[in-house]
Amino acid sequence: MIRFDAVTKEYPGGSVAVDGLTLTIPTGEVTVLVGPSGCGKTTSLRMINRMIEPTRGLITIDGTSVLDLDAATLRRGIGYVIQHAGLFPHRTVLENIATVPRLLGWDKGRARTAAMDWLERVGLSDELAHRYPAQLSGGQQQRVGVARALAADPPILLMDEPFSAVDPVVRQQLQAELLRLQAELQKTIVFVTHDIDEALLLGNQVAVMRVGGRLAQVDSPQDLLARPVDDFVADFLGRDRGIRSLSFTGMPRLPLHSERTLALGERPEQGSPRWMLVVEEGQPLGWVEPERLGSGAVELSDLNRSGVVAAISASPREALDAALSSPTGRGVIVDETGEFLGTVRASDVIALLEAERATS
Amino acid sequence: MIAAIWAWLTSPESWSGSDGIGARLLQHLGYSALVVAIAAAIGVPLGLWVGHTGRGKWLVSAANAARAVPTLGLLFALALWVGPFIPGKAAFLVPSVIALVLLAIPPILAGTYAGVEAVDPAARDAARGMGMRPAQVLWRVELPCALPLLWSGVRSAVLQVIATATIAAYIGLGGLGRFLIDGLAAGNYVQTAGGAVLVSALALVVDGVFALAQKVIVSPGLTGGGPAGSGRWGRPRVRREIVLAPGKPGEASGVVPTTSA
Numbered sequence: 335m336i337r338f339d340a341v342t343k344e345y346p347g348g349s350v351a352v353d354g355l356t357l358t359i360p361t362g363e364v365t366v367l368v369g370p371s372g373c374g375k376t377t378s379l380r381m382i383n384r385m386i387e388p389t390r391g392l393i394t395i396d397g398t399s400v401l402d403l404d405a406a407t408l409r410r411g412i413g414y415v416i417q418h419a420g421l422f423p424h425r426t427v428l429e430n431i432a433t434v435p436r437l438l439g440w441d442k443g444r445a446r447t448a449a450m451d452w453l454e455r456v457g458l459s460d461e462l463a464h465r466y467p468a469q470l471s472g473g474q475q476q477r478v479g480v481a482r483a484l485a486a487d488p489p490i491l492l493m494d495e496p497f498s499a500v501d502p503v504v505r506q507q508l509q510a511e512l513l514r515l516q517a518e519l520q521k522t523i524v525f526v527t528h529d530i531d532e533a534l535l536l537g538n539q540v541a542v543m544r545v546g547g548r549l550a551q552v553d554s555p556q557d558l559l560a561r562p563v564d565d566f567v568a569d570f571l572g573r574d575r576g577i578r579s580l581s582f583t584g585m586p587r588l589p590l591h592s593e594r595t596l597a598l599g600e601r602p603e604q605g606s607p608r609w610m611l612v613v614e615e616g617q618p619l620g621w622v623e624p625e626r627l628g629s630g631a632v633e634l635s636d637l638n639r640s641g642v643v644a645a646i647s648a649s650p651r652e653a654l655d656a657a658l659s660s661p662t663g664r665g666v667i668v669d670e671t672g673e674f675l676g677t678v679r680a681s682d683v684i685a686l687l688e689a690e691r692a693t694s
Numbered sequence: 695m696i697a698a699i700w701a702w703l704t705s706p707e708s709w710s711g712s713d714g715i716g717a718r719l720l721q722h723l724g725y726s727a728l729v730v731a732i733a734a735a736i737g738v739p740l741g742l743w744v745g746h747t748g749r750g751k752w753l754v755s756a757a758n759a760a761r762a763v764p765t766l767g768l769l770f771a772l773a774l775w776v777g778p779f780i781p782g783k784a785a786f787l788v789p790s791v792i793a794l795v796l797l798a799i800p801p802i803l804a805g806t807y808a809g810v811e812a813v814d815p816a817a818r819d820a821a822r823g824m825g826m827r828p829a830q831v832l833w834r835v836e837l838p839c840a841l842p843l844l845w846s847g848v849r850s851a852v853l854q855v856i857a858t859a860t861i862a863a864y865i866g867l868g869g870l871g872r873f874l875i876d877g878l879a880a881g882n883y884v885q886t887a888g889g890a891v892l893v894s895a896l897a898l899v900v901d902g903v904f905a906l907a908q909k910v911i912v913s914p915g916l917t918g919g920g921p922a923g924s925g926r927w928g929r930p931r932v933r934r935e936i937v938l939a940p941g942k943p944g945e946a947s948g949v950v951p952t953t954s955a
Binding site (some may be wrong): 385416418467 | 814816817818819820821822823824825826827830834835838839841913914915916
C-alpha cells in the first residue's frame, strides 16, 4: 500500500504543484491519477520514486517513508514507464529490458532469460530481441518500456502517460494488454493520464485532480460517473456519462432473437424478409437485402457490414451499440469464439437496464 | 611540375634518413597524436561535465570564440613568452603543443557537449527513474549516446591538427612542415608542393582510420544500422486473433489478421 499523507510540493518562487494530497493506493490494484495539465498528477507520481522530493508531508510504501530509503535503491524496486518509452537508443531491446536486473547485480545469463521472458509476456516476438529501439514502431517501443519496467518483477509500477503518444488503435491494444497483464500479475499500479476514458477503463480507483494540485475526488469508475462531487468533476467526466457508465454495468441475460440466415452463394427464397444475416461456418459476415441481390446469389460484395458485433459477455454499452449500428436495428451477438448466437434490439437492452434500476 | 613532385615522392632517397619522408611522417603523426590526446583529455571530461550538469555552458562558447585566435601568431607569442623559461629542446616543443592543443580543444569540447546535450531527455529520465546513479547515467547512457557527435568533434580536431602541425617547423621542430618551410627557404618548390601533398594525404588517411574506428565504438542503434547480419528493418508482426467484426473478403469469417504494434 502506498500512502500520501498531506503531501505538498512547492517550487522556489511559490508555485504549488501538489497541495496537501492525502491518498491511499491499495496494493494489487490500478489507481489512476487523472486531471487537466498542471494539476500535479505527474508530480505526485514522481514523488513516489523520489524523482521529485516533496516539500512537506509523508509518502510511505507499506509503512516506510520513501525518504528513508536510498533513492537509487528505492527506484530499482519500482517499475517506471514514461510517455515516450525513453528506451536507450544504443542498446538492443533485450539489453534495454535487462537494465534493472543488471543494476541489481544479476548475472548476464539470468538477466537475459528474464528479459526474453518479459519480451514474450508483453506480446512481442523474440525476433525483436536484438533490434535497436529506432527500428521499432511507437507501440512496440512502449511495450518494450513496459517489459523493461517489469523485468525485475517489482511489486509497484509507475506509469506516466505511457500510451498518450501512440495512435488510438495502438493505444487501445496497449490498454487491453495492460488489463490482461494486470489480471495475471496484480501489481500495485499508479497510472497518470489526462484522458478520462483511459482512466475509467483502466482504474480500479480513479483520483481526479484539479489545477493547483488538489484532489477533487477518489472513487471507483462507476461511483465517479454516478456521483461526481462537484461541477469540476462532472465537467471533467464530460458528456455521455449515462452511455459511458454502461461500460461498467453488468449485463443481465440478454433475450436473443433468432434470425433467418443465408450462406454465401445461396439464393434466397421468394418472400424472404427485407434483411437477412449472412453466416458462414457459424460466423456472421454481414446483412443482405434479398431483393437487391444482383445475380440472385449472395456474394461478398452484397454485404452490409455497418453493424458492430458484440460478444454475449460484453457490457450493455456494446450490446446497445451493436443494435444501434445495425442497419436492421437488430444487433448481432456472438459467443467467445465469434460464433453467431442471435440478435438483440436496443429496446430489449434498455428495458433490461430499466428493470435492473427499478430493483436496485 | 607534377612529374617532378611524383618523382620526389617516389624516390627512395626522399624517404630514407633522419630528415627523409618516413621520419618526418612519423614525427608529424607523433606530434599530432600527442596534441589530440592532450586536447581530448581536457575537452572530453569538460564537455561531459557541462552536458551532464548543464553548468558552465559559457566554457563552450568561450572555447569557440577562442578559435578566432590565429594559431601561428599564438605560436610565436608562446615561443617568445614561455620558451625562455623552458630548458633544452622542450623550449620549442612546449609552445607548439600548447598552441595546437588550444586549436584542438574547441571542436572536441563542443562535440562532446553537443553529444550529451542531444541525449533524449526521456532516456535520461528513464535511466534515473530505473535507479541508475548519476555516474551510471553518465557512463552507461550519456557517454555512449554522445559518441557520434563526440567522435566527429575528435575527427575535426585531428584534421585541423594534422594540417596545422606544419607550422611547428617555423620554430625549429620537425614533422612534414619541414619540407614546406625548408622548401620555401631554399626555393625548392617541388619539395614544398610534395610536403603539402603528404600533409593532405596523411590527414585523409588518418580521418579514414577514425571513420572506421567510429563503426566499432558507436552503437549501431545510434547510426540507424541494424544488428550485424540482419540488415532489415522491423516488419509489423502479423498475428491471427479473433476480432468481433464481420469477416473480410477472402478470409475466414470473423477472423482478421491484426497488426500487433
